[in-house]
Amino acid sequence: MSNANEHLDKILLELRRGTISIGVLSQLYEPQYGYSLVTMLSEKGIHVEPGTLYPLLRRFEKQGLLVSKWDTNEARPRKYYLLSETGKEVFDLLVVEWRSIVASLNHLIENKGDDVDGDG
Amino acid sequence: MEMVDRYIYAVIQKLPHTQRKDIANELHGLIEDMLEERVGRESLKASDVEEVLLELGSPRKLADKYRGAKKYLIGPELFDTYILILKIVLIVVGASIGVGFLIQTILNPVSILDHFIEMIVSLVTGLPIAFGWTTYSFAMGELVGIKQRDLQKQEWKPSDLPPIPDEKRQIKRGESIVGIVIYAIIIVFLAFSSEYFGIWVFHDEFSGIVPFLKS
Numbered sequence: 001m002s003n004a005n006e007h008l009d010k011i012l013l014e015l016r017r018g019t020i021s022i023g024v025l026s027q028l029y030e031p032q033y034g035y036s037l038v039t040m041l042s043e044k045g046i047h048v049e050p051g052t053l054y055p056l057l058r059r060f061e062k063q064g065l066l067v068s069k070w071d072t073n074e075a076r077p078r079k080y081y082l083l084s085e086t087g088k089e090v091f092d093l094l095v096v097e098w099r100s101i102v103a104s105l106n107h108l109i110e111n112k113g114d115d116v117d118g119d120g
Numbered sequence: 121m122e123m124v125d126r127y128i129y130a131v132i133q134k135l136p137h138t139q140r141k142d143i144a145n146e147l148h149g150l151i152e153d154m155l156e157e158r159v160g161r162e163s164l165k166a167s168d169v170e171e172v173l174l175e176l177g178s179p180r181k182l183a184d185k186y187r188g189a190k191k192y193l194i195g196p197e198l199f200d201t202y203i204l205i206l207k208i209v210l211i212v213v214g215a216s217i218g219v220g221f222l223i224q225t226i227l228n229p230v231s232i233l234d235h236f237i238e239m240i241v242s243l244v245t246g247l248p249i250a251f252g253w254t255t256y257s258f259a260m261g262e263l264v265g266i267k268q269r270d271l272q273k274q275e276w277k278p279s280d281l282p283p284i285p286d287e288k289r290q291i292k293r294g295e296s297i298v299g300i301v302i303y304a305i306i307i308v309f310l311a312f313s314s315e316y317f318g319i320w321v322f323h324d325e326f327s328g329i330v331p332f333l334k335s
Contacts, residue, residue, distance in 0.1 A: 033149070034146065034149075034150055035149070035150055035153040035154065039157075049175075049176075049177075050150055050154065050175075050176060051175075051176045051177050051181070051182050051185060052185065054146060054147070054150060054186075055182075055185040055186040055188075058139075058143070058186065059188065070145075076148075076149050076152055076153075077145060077149060078149050079142075079145070079146050079149070
């Protein structure tokens with residue numbers, strides 16, 4: 001059984017890596033700083049390590065999907081990230097893709113025995 | 121909080137110069153946020169700091185994530201230094217060959233054309249050699265660095281963090297540059313102008329050199 005769990009962990013890790021991007025982009029219609037995003041996502045059931053999220057935010061910014069601004073008015077300076085116009089566009093397209101992946105996979109999972117039955 | 125500074129220093133030291141300050145500021149904010157959530161308004165204990173740093177993981181892994189997992193002949197850790205050294209080496213080699221040409225021309229102005237051709241040949245062969253060896257040395261350095269990283273497989277602990285070097289004790293860039301320039305000039309001189317190291321013979325006027333080194 002522990003063997004199965006090990007395999008599960010590995011596959012889940014890969015699966016999460018891709019979905020985190022969508023999760024992060026979805027929350028950035030309003031400006032957020034890194035740690036507020038970590039808390040926000042974990043409240044909604046998506047657990048992200050800060051060590052993964054911070055480099056990811058920076059990469060999105062470099063790609064032009066996010067824009068950032070330092071807020072130095074608060075007690076501690078924070079870097080806020082927000083979706084750029086390109087970012088919004090990319091996110092909308094991603095959502096469409098995501099829905100179609102979910103639909104296809106659901107179809108596959110629910111009909112997993114059909115082919116065999118059909119042939120027999 | 122000294123541990124935090126050491127941690128951040130260990131991370132940004134492995135990143136390109138241009139991003140260091142921004143990432144350092146952001147990480148400072150993050151670690152303070154994480155500490156605050158952990159202990160609230162109570163006083164901070166050293167163990168809290170350690171736990172937060174452990175949660176963030178080893179500085180090398182974090183730096184790797186910031187850089188993205190790319191493969192390099194010479195990685196960003198070394199690249200700034202590589203470009204600096206390459207510039208110095210090429211300039212010095214080029215300049216030394218030029219100076220060699222000038223000296224030869226002054227000593228023997230009649231065969232200036234020969235000297236000129238010799239200079240061009242030296243430049244065409246010398247500069248790529250200098251470029252090649254510099255690049256090769258750095259690529260080897262990168263390779264050894266990667267091997268060492270793979271050897272350090274055991275769990276990372278915050279107490280492994282090296283201290284931030286003292287500003288005054290850090291070797292100054294200028295000093296290193298001067299050193300490299302001097303060594304490079306000496307090497308180029310030995311390589312291309314060994315015939316001038318010797319006893320200069322004068323009979324009324326300059327009539328030749330008995331060299332120390334035979335090339």
